[in-house]
Amino acid sequence: MDRILNAGTSLVAVVAVLAFVASYAAVAPWWESVEGRHIMAMAVVVGALCAYAVVITVWPQAAPVLRFVRSAIVLAVAALFVQRTVLLWRAQREAREEGAG
Numbered sequence: 210m211d212r213i214l215n216a217g218t219s220l221v222a223v224v225a226v227l228a229f230v231a232s233y234a235a236v237a238p239w240w241e242s243v244e245g246r247h248i249m250a251m252a253v254v255v256g257a258l259c260a261y262a263v264v265i266t267v268w269p270q271a272a273p274v275l276r277f278v279r280s281a282i283v284l285a286v287a288a289l290f291v292q293r294t295v296l297l298w299r300a301q302r303e304a305r306e307e308g309a310g
Contacts, residue, residue: 212266215262215266216262216263216266216267219259219260219262219263219266220259220263222255222256222259223256223259223260223263226252226253226255226256226259227256229252230249230252230253230256233248233249233252234249243296244296247289247292247293247296250285250289251289251293254282254285254286254289255286257282257285258279258282258283258286261275261278261279261282265279
């Protein structure tokens with residue numbers, strides 16, 4: 210039962226991510242700013258992690274190969290959080306500079 214719950218909830222998350230990515234791609238020029246690219250990249254990576262959860266649950270025999278895929282996805286999450294931290298610091302610095310000037 211918990212395998213079905215895991216695959217089902219992960220699949221719901223994949224669908225939600227796909228809906229966001231499609232909507233964002235349709236209405237926003239996300240590629241024109243570092244923030245837009247970051248938002249899209251984070252959505253894609255989270256969607257990949259959720260898709261991984263679905264695949265590993267319904268196809269456990271692929272675990273040896275998928276462990277490398279999961280490691281790459283988790284590394285991408287870490288890299289995106291480093292990027293997000295840098296973006297935060299830049300935004301805070303710019304806000305302080307605008308407030309001081």
